[in-house]
Amino acid sequence: MGNGTELGRVRGLGSAHAGTHHWLLQRFTAIGNLALGLFLAVSFALMSSHDYGAMKEWIARPVPATATALFVISSFWHARLGLQVLIEDYVHTPGNKFATIAALNLAAFGGAAFALFSIIRLALGGAA
Numbered sequence: 001m002g003n004g005t006e007l008g009r010v011r012g013l014g015s016a017h018a019g020t021h022h023w024l025l026q027r028f029t030a031i032g033n034l035a036l037g038l039f040l041a042v043s044f045a046l047m048s049s050h051d052y053g054a055m056k057e058w059i060a061r062p063v064p065a066t067a068t069a070l071f072v073i074s075s076f077w078h079a080r081l082g083l084q085v086l087i088e089d090y091v092h093t094p095g096n097k098f099a100t101i102a103a104l105n106l107a108a109f110g111g112a113a114f115a116l117f118s119i120i121r122l123a124l125g126g127a128a
Contacts, residue, residue, distance in 0.1 A: 069119050
C-alpha cells in the first residue's frame, strides 16, 4: 500500500502535486530578489553620499521607492516559503506544525508591513 500503488493513490498516500507550485514560487522570488538586489546595490554604489538626508532624498524618488518596496515583499515572501518547507519537514506534531506556521506567517507579514510602512514614511517625507 505504498505511494505508487492504485490503492495508495486512492487513500491519498501519493503525491499531492502541490510541491511544484511552491518550488516555482521560491525560484521566481529568488530571481526577483537577485534582480532587485543588484539594482539596489548599483544604486547605492553610484550615490555620492550615504547619510540620512541623501538616502531620504533617494528613496523619495518613485523608481527607488518602488524597487525597495518590491524587494521587501519578495524577500519576505521568499523567506516565508523557505521556512515553511523547513517547518513542514522537521515539525511532525500537527498542533505544533500549525502553531509554528501561524507564527511564521504573522512574523513574515508583520515584518513586511513594518518595512513597507517605513519606506512609505521616508518616501513621503515623514519626520526624522
